Amino acid sequence: MTKAILRRLVEDAITAPSVHNVQPARWRIEDNSLLLAEDLSRRLAVGDPTGNDAAISLGAAAEALRIAASREGWHVVEERRGLPDLGAGLRAIARYRFDRGADVDPLAGWLGKRASWRGNFLVPTxxxxxxxxxxxxxxxxxxxxxxxxxxxxxxxxxxxxxxxxxxxxxxxxxxxxxxxxxxxxxxxxxxxxxxxxxxxxxxxxxxxxxxxxxxxxxxxxxxxxxxxxxxxxxxxxxxxxxxxxxxxxxxxxxxxxxxxxxxxxxxxxxxxxxxxxxxxxxxxxxxxxxxxxxxxxxxxxxxxxxxxxxxxxxxxxxxxxxxxx
Ligand SMILES: Cc1cc2nc3c(=O)[nH]c(=O)nc-3n(C[C@H](O)[C@H](O)[C@H](O)COP(=O)(O)O)c2cc1C
CATH class of the missing domain: 3.40.109 (NADH Oxidase)
Structure with missing residues (x-):
C-alpha cells in the first residue's frame, strides 16, 4: 500500500456527505494505514449538541473509504482500540489497515457522483x-x-x-x-x-x-x-x-x-x-x-x-x- 494510494483513498472519502457539509473527518497517512479523526472544531454546538450527526458523517466517510478501497482490490480492516490521544481538537476515531483480495463494491461507481438534490424533482411516474x-x-x-x-x-x-x-x-x-x-x-x-x-x-x-x-x-x-x-x-x-x-x-x-x-x-x-x-x-x-x-x-x-x-x-x-x- 503506497502513500499515493492512501492519498487517493482519502480523496474518495472526502466525497462523503456530512451534516451542513462541515466535513469533520481528518486523516493521517501512516505506513500502510490511515488514521481517521474527528475535527472537534467542526461540531455544531447548537444543531448537533450530542455529536450524533457528526458521528453519522464520520461513519459515512469511513464507508466511503471502504468502498473506494474495494475498487482497488483492498479489504479495509478497522481498528477502534489502541488509538493515540491526538489532543489539539482532534479525536481519534479508527485506524484502517488494508488486506488484498476484496471484490469491487457494487456501489463504487456512484461514490463520486452522489450529491444532495434540493431542487424540484420531475413529476413522478x-x-x-x-x-x-x-x-x-x-x-x-x-x-x-x-x-x-x-x-x-x-x-x-x-x-x-x-x-x-x-x-x-x-x-x-x-x-x-x-x-x-x-x-x-x-x-x-x-x-x-x-x-x-x-x-x-x-x-x-x-x-x-x-x-x-x-x-x-x-x-x-x-x-x-x-x-x-x-x-x-x-x-x-x-x-x-x-x-x-x-x-x-x-x-x-x-x-x-x-x-x-x-x-x-x-x-x-x-x-x-x-x-x-x-x-x-x-x-x-x-x-x-x-x-x-x-x-x-x-x-x-x-x-x-x-x-x-x-x-x-x-x-x-x-x-x-x-x-x-
Ligand atoms: C447527519 C446528516 C444530516 C443531514 N441533514 C440534512 C438536512 O437536514 N437537510 C439537507 O438538505 N441536507 C442534510 N444533509 C446533507 C448534507 O447537507 C450534505 O451531505 C452536504 O451538504 C454535502 O453535500 P452533498 O450531499 O451534495 O455531497 C445531512 C447529511 C448528514 C450526513
Whole structure:
C-alpha cells in the first residue's frame, strides 16, 4: 500500500456527505494505514449538541473509504482500540489497515457522483414509484402514497420550523451558508446557494428571513410559509424513512446511510435529506408509529427521492491538504 494510494483513498472519502457539509473527518497517512479523526472544531454546538450527526458523517466517510478501497482490490480492516490521544481538537476515531483480495463494491461507481438534490424533482411516474420499492427492507420504509407524502411534508415543515425558531440554531446555520459566490468558502464547505437550489435573489431572501427579518415575520406568522419545503416532499416520487437498531452507534448507522444513498443514485434518482423528521422527537415518534417502524428501530434520517429536474453542480469540498494532519 503506497502513500499515493492512501492519498487517493482519502480523496474518495472526502466525497462523503456530512451534516451542513462541515466535513469533520481528518486523516493521517501512516505506513500502510490511515488514521481517521474527528475535527472537534467542526461540531455544531447548537444543531448537533450530542455529536450524533457528526458521528453519522464520520461513519459515512469511513464507508466511503471502504468502498473506494474495494475498487482497488483492498479489504479495509478497522481498528477502534489502541488509538493515540491526538489532543489539539482532534479525536481519534479508527485506524484502517488494508488486506488484498476484496471484490469491487457494487456501489463504487456512484461514490463520486452522489450529491444532495434540493431542487424540484420531475413529476413522478408509476415506474418511479415502483423503482423506489427496491429499497424497502429492514432499515428502509418507503412512502409513495400522495396523501402520506403530503402529511410527511407538513410534519417536516413543522419540525423544521421548530428548530428555526431558535435564534442560535439559525445563527449557526447561517454561519455555514455561503449565499454569494464570492464567499471565500463557497467551493470549500458548508451549504452554498447552488447546492441549496437557491437563485441569487432567493439567496438574499434566505439571508433576510433567517436573519434580521425572522422575528417580525414570525410574529406576523408568515415566516413558516416562506421557509416551507413541504410541497417538494409532497411532489417527490417517495420518501424513504431510514431506521436502524436503537442499540446501534450512529457511526455505524452512518455507513448504512451512505450505502442507501448510493443505492438511490445507482437507481438513477436523486435525494435530499429530511433530517428534521428524525431529529424532532415528536415528529420521529409520530412518523415511526404511522409507518409501522418497529419499536427496536430508531428513525435515523429520511430522504426525499425522485428524478432530478436539472443538471448537477460542482461539489463544495475542502482540498485534500486541509483534511490531512
Ligand atoms: C447527519 C446528516 C444530516 C443531514 N441533514 C440534512 C438536512 O437536514 N437537510 C439537507 O438538505 N441536507 C442534510 N444533509 C446533507 C448534507 O447537507 C450534505 O451531505 C452536504 O451538504 C454535502 O453535500 P452533498 O450531499 O451534495 O455531497 C445531512 C447529511 C448528514 C450526513
Amino acid at each position: 408509476e415506474a418511479d414509484r415502483a423503482a423506489v420499492q427496491q429499497f424497502a427492507g429492514a432499515d428502509a420504509t418507503i412512502v409513495t402514497a400522495p396523501d402520506a407524502l403530503a402529511l410527511l411534508g407538513r410534519e417536516f415543515d413543522a419540525a423544521s420550523y421548530g428548530f428555526m425558531r431558535d435564534g442560535a440554531f439559525r445563527g449557526e446555520l447561517l454561519g455555514w451558508m455561503r449565499l454569494r459566490r464570492r464567499h471565500p468558502c463557497w467551493a470549500r464547505d458548508g451549504l452554498n446557494a447552488e447546492a441549496m437550489a437557491l437563485s441569487p435573489v432567493e439567496a438574499i431572501g434566505a439571508n433576510l428571513v433567517l436573519g434580521p427579518l425572522f422575528s417580525p415575520l414570525d410574529r406576523l406568522r408568515v415566516a413558516p410559509a416562506l421557509l416551507a419545503e413541504g410541497a417538494k416532499v409532497a411532489a417527490a416520487a417517495a420518501v424513504i424513512l431510514f431506521h436502524r437498531p436503537v442499540v446501534e452507534a450512529p457511526f455505524e448507522s452512518g455507513r448504512h446511510f451512505l450505502r442507501l444513498w448510493l443505492g438511490i443514485e445507482r437507481a438513477g434518482m436523486g435525494a435530499a435529506v429530511l433530517a428534521a423528521l428524525a431529529d424532532d422527537p415528536r415528529a420521529a415518534s409520530h412518523v415511526a408509529s404511522t409507518h409501522g417502524i418497529a419499536a427496536g428501530q430508531r428513525l435515523v434520517s429520511a430522504f426525499r427521492v425522485g428524478r432530478r429536474s436539472g443538471p448537477g453542480f460542482a461539489r463544495a469540498r475542502l482540498p485534500i491538504d486541509a483534511v490531512l494532519f
